[in-house]
C-alpha cells in the first residue's frame with residue numbers, strides 16, 4: 001500500500017478534509033510534516049465539530065496512528081491543550097507519536113513573531129502570530145530547541161540561555177520590550193516532559209517500517225504551495241516547505257517511496273495575510289465568494305481575500321509537487337453566478353505570460369487575463385456523480401482540468417462530508 005502526499009495547491013484553506021474523507025479507512029498513519037499551530041482545520045465527526053491547529057486530522061479516526069514528524073514546529077502548550085480538549089470529549093489520543101527531532105516553539109518565539117510584525121508596520125507579512133517564523137529561524141540558525149532536549153535538563157538550559165542571550169538584547173534594545181527569563185521558559189518546558197515521554201519516537205523509523213509492512217501512510221501538508229518558503233510568493237510565505245518535497249525532508253521518508261501526490265484546489269482562490277494575489281476581487285463578486293464560501297480564517301478569524309480561479313497557479317502547483325490528482329473543492333460556492341471568469345494567463349507590463357513569473361516584481365504587476373465561462377443556478381450540493389452536475393458546471397470543471405496540468409479526481413460540492421463526486425480512485 002502506498003505513501004500519499006496531500007498538499008494545498010493555492011494559498012491555503014483549500015479544504016484538505018475532503019480528500020482525507022475520501023481516503024478514509026484506507027489510511028493507517030497520518031503524518032504532519034511541516035508548519036505548526038498556524039494551520040487550522042475544522043473537522044466534523046458525527047454531530048461534533050473539532051477545530052484543530054496542531055494535531056493531524058487523523059487523530060480523530062479510530063485505528064489511525066497520527067504522527068507529528070521532524071519537520072514540524074511544536075508549541076507544547078498547544079499540543080496538550082488540543083489533546084486535553086479531544087480527550088475530554090472521548091476521543092482516544094493515545095496513539096499520537098511525536099518526533100524527537102521536531103523543534104519546539106517557546107514563549108520567546110511567540111513574542112518575537114508579534115513584535116517583529118508590529119515593527120514591520122506596512123511591510124508586515126500578516127503572520128498568524130504563533131511563533132512559527134522565529135522557531136524555524138532558530139532551527140536554521142542552529143539555536144533551536146528540539147523535543148529531545150526536553151529530556152536533558154542540562155542541555156535544555158544551555159540551549160535556552162544561548163538562544164535568549166542575543167534575543168534579550170534585541171527585545172530590550174531594538175523593540176523596547178522586557179527581556180525574557182530563561183528559568184521561566186525552562187520550567188515551563190520541563191512541566192510537560194513526563195506527559196510527552198510516551199509519545200516521543202524515532203518517527204522516521206516507525207514510518208519506514210510501516211511502509212515496509214505494506215501500510216498506507218498519508219502525509220498531510222500544512223499551508224500550501226504558494227506559501228512554501230522556497231516556491232511560494234516569498235517573502236509573503238510561511239517558513240516551512242509546504243510542497244511535496246517537504247514530506248520527505250520533514251519526515252525522513254525518502255522521495256522514491258512516495259507514490260501519489262494529491263493537491264487540493266478550490267474552485268476559486270483565497271488568501272489570508274499580505275502578498276501578491278493576481279485574481280483578487282475588491283467588488284461584490286469578492287464579497288459573494290467570501291459570504292457563500294464562509295471564507296474566514298480558522299486560526300485567526302480574519303476575513304480571507306477572495307478571487308477567481310488562477311490556472312497558471314494550478315499548473316505551477318502541478319509542476320512543483322508532481323501532482324497525480326487534484327481534488328477540486330467548493331464548486332457549490334460558485335452556484336448562482338451568471339458568468340465565471342478563470343485566469344488563463346497574465347499580462348505583465350503589456351506582455352502576455354502563461355506561467356507564474358519567476359520574478360516577484362513581475363508577479364506583483366501581473367494582471368489576470370480571463371476566459372469567461374457560463375454559470376449555473378441549480379443547487380449542486382446533492383450531486384454525487386459527474387453527470388448529476390448541470391452542463392455548465394461540467395464544462396467549468398473540464399475546462400479547469402484541461403488548464404491545470406493534472407486530472408481532477410474528485411469534486412467537493414458542499415460542506416457535508418458526503419458532498420463529494422469521485423471521478424477516479426485517488427490511489428490508482
Ligand code: IMP
Nearest residue numbers: 012038039040126127128237238272273
Ligand atoms: P505564519 O505561518 O504564521 O508565519 O504566517 C505566514 C503567512 O502564511 C501569513 O500570510 C499567514 O496568513 C499564512 N498562513 C499560515 N498558515 C496558514 C493556513 O493554515 N492557511 C492560510 N494561510 C496561512
